[in-house]
Amino acid sequence: MKGHNSEGSCVYGLCGGTFHKTTAPSRSLSRPGQLTRNDARAGTFGFGSTPSVVLDYTLPYETPIDILHNAAEGIYSTIMSELLPNSRNHPRKSDLFQCDHSIHSKLCESVFVPLQYKITRMSSGSEKITVSAELSVVWLIRSFQYFRMNCGLAALVNPSLKPYARLSILSLMLITNQLYSNSSKGDKFFEHMTSAARWTLETASKTYMTTKVHELVSHLPEVITMFGNVACLSTFSFEHFYKYCLKGFNAQKTKGFSESALKRVFLHSAVRREIRNRLEYYPSKTITDFLKVTPQWDIMKVNWKSRILQLKPEDAVPEIKNVELFSVLNLPYGKLTSTYKKEYPSDIFFGKTSSGFHSCFRFVGVGIKDQNTIVLAERIRSINPALQFPLVQKEIEEMAHPANTYGSNVLFHLKRYSGLVHGRCSGEMEVLNINDIKGLGAYLRHGDATYYLQVNGAFVHN
């Protein structure tokens, strides 16, 4: 529909350019409500000559950004392919992301991520080329997770990355990690992060500003003000489902289309609900066998196993004396395994301290005390703020205006954002209530400290 995205506007603003957009005032501020409807009727401010009926019901800027599509199919995939050695099939838009590929790949591979996010061979790029169209959604989701965790943490320390490329990757990865975790952030977080990403990309080449990228880096803050966490509204995870519901239909079919498609939606939802009910109230062998091969249909449960026979003296605290502890904890959003179970554990999580602060922890064990499920964990503390993110800090000091302003904003939020900790294990043991765990962590060891990143915690499907 012209006016929603034309040479004179985008969905959200009066932004020019057909293929590569330039940011202009947003429509909700400059042409609010009735003014936009008048524009549509008059065919002005980006609208075409035929007014659209949909404007009687809703306005173009009242649209959430599907951030996972915009990011995964937009700038995330562009950056990932430009970080790889250049090829004739994928010419770079600029030399911004040119770096020593082997260093970056090695750093990405050394990032530890929780089991459900583990991806191999992603940085080789071969997977994208050989993957079938049907698997492309799965590939996009995996590539999205890889960018926000592995590639994002690697960008903090890769010395071969150009300073503007680093700012660009860090601001973009922080945006989606915040939406995935709901971790607390500083004022104007989305404004500062999107401006830094937009400026670094636009400075390198205007051709980065495709519609998907433009919407993300120019309009995300106002969309979040309007709708809250838009990642929860993404259609990404439902893509398989709606493809199944529309299977076998052709675009010309108009008669009975919605009846037929909706029948599949209702049938599929009813079958899922019935299986869950039976599992809960009549868990027959047939149902439990069925769930063994379809574990994703199982009800999310909290449970634990693997008893810890003897706690090390450094892990013991008086509060858990005589409490039986276990080293594996299954949570609806992931699994924690401590060093008592595995040499290479999956034990980093973020949660609330007894004094109410959002903090990072190393999981040791879980047990029952006074009818409460408690977790024994070691606190991970940040290093001295003046020494945090040294590479970013050093590069910003060498930048001229306006780059140093964008850079300082990114650094401020890296330090202020509670879902990212540049720190190390403190030796302080704490006892938490299980409900105080908010999300699992990924990490990258570098030098004598580690970068810990909260990877989930918000209600986002993936």
Ligand SMILES: [Zn+2]
């Ligand atoms: Zn726009």
